[in-house]
Every structure is written in structure tokens, then in C-alpha cells.
Amino acid sequence: MTTTDTQISSPNKMAAPDNLLEVNGLKKHFPIVKGVFSAAQGNVKAVDDVSFHIRKGETVGLVGESGCGKTTVGRCIVRAYPVTDGTMRYRMRDDSVIDLAAVPEKELSPFRRDIRMIFQDPYSSLNPRMTIFEAVSEVLRVNNLCSPSEMQDRVSSLLRRVGLRPEYMQRYPHAFSGGERQRIVVARALITNPRLVVCDEAVSALDVSIRAQILNLLEELQADFDLTYLFISHDLSVIRHICDRVVVMYVGKVVEVADALDLYSRPRHPYTEALLSAVPLADPRGREQRKHIHLQGEIADPANPPQGCYFHPRCKFAQQICREQTPELRVLDKKRQVACHFAEAIQLNGVIS
């Protein structure tokens, strides 16, 4: 079940039969260019050796603070960028396995239908000059996927499914509120019958009451259309609500992977513990007892990360080995992976008792 074992297996096999996507050793480095001749001056290691897997039908959360590379991972999976290194094995509808990282740019279009993305800001992700019908059906039109009359039917039934009135599909985005726009964005993502949807902060810009509506909608659609979600968010309460498993990232690396409840009740990486302790809980009772862990210093610079464990300058458990050796993401027990030299030795507190 562990993704780390798959490195030895053949490229067209998955480690587990129900895995939809296996990301292995994914790296994405952006060159820092300077001067007239754009000479490379080193790299920003936005994603640096990330491995995790997503099973069919589950929701995996990808959490971390801004700049940790979670969005870049999402964009690599939809192949918005070419990846620097690593594999992304994806199981096709016919059960064959293909490495998304190795697919040439020109042959990507079938995968772009299969793997879709929902963005954070419904105000900037819709073209103001396109009607709702045009925006939702664009991918069908561009790829000649169906006839115009069928397109009309498909768009209107999907709009109805996401809670919008199909009569309004000739209107422009400005006529809709933030929540409605996010429903349009959801409809646009689902119009191609995708199997994997990458939700990048899909509810972060929404108000409390609208956020709950969209979260419920995403859950219903998952059941209806058999969807698998990769849910990228910095909001740990939303992640707890919607995710089965959670991947925690810090400065381009995965520090912990676990089932949601296990992670929240017993984190095994000091960074996860600090992150959880900082989440404001919506209950004033017992707030005097709750202590936020204040991490020292600032997040490491991904262009110039520290030696050894990237987290060691801020970690209260750091020892000599942490300054020298970068910990591998290793299997702790059958449901948990962690990248810490002392995961067994340290006692950490969660937020669910």
C-alpha cells in the first residue's frame, strides 16, 4: 500500500489496485533568472520530492501554509506545468496505467478532460465576456466533443444539478453572486465527466453560509458522479470536514500523510502539531487551556532551504541529526507516513481528544 515501494515496480503498475493516482518523487523547480541574458541563478524548489497516492472515490486533502508548494502540486497533476522530475501514475478508465509526467504536451488533451480543476476565486476564474453557457461548454466546443444541440442539453442539465437555473445561461458572470459563480465554476469542471477533480482553495473566498452550500454540493456531486477529489486548502476545519486522508506539506516536501481523524487526534510530525494547535476552534469553552504553539522564526526560503530537515530551525525537538540529514518520508504504521527522525520518540498533541 505504500507508495515508496512502487519505485521498484514497473512503470505501468500501481502499488494498490484501487489507486487512481500515484505521485512519486515529484519535483518542480522554477529557475531564478537574472540579468540581460536571463542567466539562471539557482532554483526555487517549489515542490521537492513529493509522494502520495489517491484512491478511487476518496477525498485527499493537501494542506500547508502559503508558499509550501501545495498549489504547485495541484498544477503539476493537471499538467499546467511540465514537471522537473518524478512520476505521476494515473489509472485510465480502461484500467491501464500511464505516467502523466511523461505524456508529451500535444497528447495531453484526453487527460485534461479526465482531470479537472476548480480554482479559488470565482471572480477572476470566469471570463467576463463569456456567457455562462459559453464558459461551461467551452471545453466541449474546443474539442468538438458533442453536437451543438446535445451541448445545450448537457449544459442545462448540469447547471440544474449544481443548483442554478438553466434559463440564466445566456447571462454574463457579473449578474451572479460569488456563490453562484462558484457553482458555475464547478459545472465547468464537471462538464467533461472527469474522474479526478483538483479543488484548489475552492471554498476559501466564500462567506460562511455560501461555503457550507458549496461544500455540501461538492459532496453530493462526488457521490453522484463517482468523483475523486484532491482538495487543496489552508483551512484545516474545511479539510477535516471533507477529507478522508490528509497530506501535510512544508516547504515543498510532504511531512506527514494520515487518515484525517488520526492526523487531527494524534499528529506525529512537530509541524503538523504546530499547525493544528493554531487552528481556532469555534467553541469558547476551554479556550484558556488551549495553547497555540508559536513556531520560532519564519518559513524557510524554498530557493535556499536549510540543511537537513527543512523544519529543524523552528522545531523544538531538533537534534544534531536533524541539522545534517534530511528525513525521508517513511512508513510509520500501515496508515501513516511521516518525515521525521524522531516520530516514534516524541509525544505530540492533537486537537481531537
Place this chain on the structure above:
Amino acid sequence: MNSQNLLMDVKDLRIFFFTDEGVVKAVNGVNMQIYRGRTLCLVGESGCGKSVACRAFLNIIRSPGRIVTGEMKYYRQTNGSMADVVDIAKLDPRGKQIRQIRGKEISMIFQEPMTSLSMMHTIGDQIIETILLHNKVTKAEARKRAIEMLDRVGMPKPDRIVDEYPFRLSGGMRQRAMIAMALSCNPSLLIADEPTTALDVTTQAQIVDLIRDLQKQFNMSVLYITHDLGVVAEVADDVAVMYLGKIVEFGDVEIIFHHPKHPYTQALLRSIPKISREREELDPIQGMVPSPFRRPTGCQFHPRCTQAMEKCRQIEPRITQVGENHAVQCLLYETL
């Protein structure tokens, strides 16, 4: 809470925006009290008027907005126990008196620390400007005080940071600089408008803790504007829940979270995802916030309310006191 500890008493505050498309009643009859040394949280969804209301405390409502009616009595602490009462709503926004209060006795920190700090001036210059404006001190003394303030807000190497420009600092550091500036004149009321919304959770926790610690040290009142109920539960003593320009419920934090009366407060609490062992269903509020030009009649919440009655369409609810320090505006609790 006795009236001696009252710092600010807002009565029937109405702020309207006279736009070309019509009048937007952004704040439409707000009543609230802020007590000395306590934290009041103003919560509500976007467009409910919470930011406009708090800008009124400094009398910085931008045109075409205007304070139409209402009073904001501010009980100034003068050197004696005798309090001097000023009605901020009546002051000339450009007058001398409000300028003495603004930034000195009542100061404010904003959501986006990058846009509210000047990028052409060093952090130090911006803090020193505030200090020089309100105190009779020399430049050197002001600089010393600025460094001291930066130290108190937990800035590492304050004597170096003082000469840095804002773009050299991270988001959390900038917010600390903002707080240092806001507190440099020992205010009696600090208004924090979504101070942590743009920040990461770990930074948010640090800023929340910092404001709480400084509040104790400076013995000031804090008015916290936020849409995040998690933050409210962490910092508030009192909570005011706002919907479409009105405060629909006011009470202390324990009551609001565990015995809310107003259907909107109840619905809001049911619609937030909680971190708990059992995964709970979210129960969202139906519909959406109506357009500012087409506000519903009667109780503003009735089109989205699950307990709406026939009379809610016509009758505007009044403030009903349902307990000590607990008031609600809902016909369910009005005894006619």
C-alpha cells in the same frame, strides 16, 4: 457591567451611501456598547456593514456615505475620574477634536498590512510620525519609543527593523508593525478589522495571542471585526452578530456559541465545519444575502429564515432583552 466601565455607547447609528443607483443602507440602526478592557467581536458575512460601522468610530466614512442619524458617545478618560463625553457622530470629520482622538485614543489596524502601510517610508518613519503628531516629544525620543514598541510586539532586532521598508517584511511582520503603530500612543480602543484574514494559520495564532497580551498590558478595549467564528470563539468577551446593517444578536461569547437565540446566529453556527471526532453534516443557510438595493421588508432575515412567521414579512423586530447582557432582534422573542 456597570456604566462606569462604558467606553463607547452607540445608539441607533445609521450610515447610508447615496449612490446613483439608490440609497444603500449599510448600517441601519446599530446599537452597541463597548466596555473598558473588554473585547467585542463584530461578526457577519461580507456586505453586512461591519467594516462601515467600525470606520464610523473614527469618523472616516467615505463619500457618498454619511452618518445619517444616531450617536456614538465616547467616554474619554481624562486625568481625573471624571469622564468627558464626546459624540463622535457629531464631530466634524476634519475637525481638530476628532484628529486628537483618531490614531491616539482610538486606533485601527486593517486587514491587508501591505496596502495600509506606505511603501515609500520606513516602518520607523511611519510609527514616528504617529508619535510626533500626538505627543510633545523630540524626534530622538519618538524613535526610541518606536523601537520600544516594535520590541513589545515581538519584532526580532527592532533597532534594525525600524529602518526597513515594508516590502522587506513578511505578512506577519507587517501586521506586527501595524499593531506597533496603532499602539504607539496608548489607545483606549483598538479597532481591528479582519487583522488576520490575509495571514496563515500559524501567523494568525501569533497575532491573535499578541493582541490579547497587549490588551492586558495596555488595558485597552478591542473591537474585533471578523467573519471567522473560530477567531471569535478565541478572543471575544462579547459578540455582536450583524446581518444587513443591523445587530441581530448581542451577548457574551458563551451565550452566543452555546445558547444562541436568533435564527441567523443559530444557522451561522450550524453552517461552519467543526473539528470534531464525528463528522457532522453542514446545514447551510438557504439563499443568499439580498442585493443592497432590494432589501426585504419586515425582518430582513425572513426570506432565509427557517422559523419565519407570517408577521415577519411586515413587522420590523425591535431589540428584546432576553437575559443579562443578551439582546436579540427577532419577533420570536418579542412579547407584544
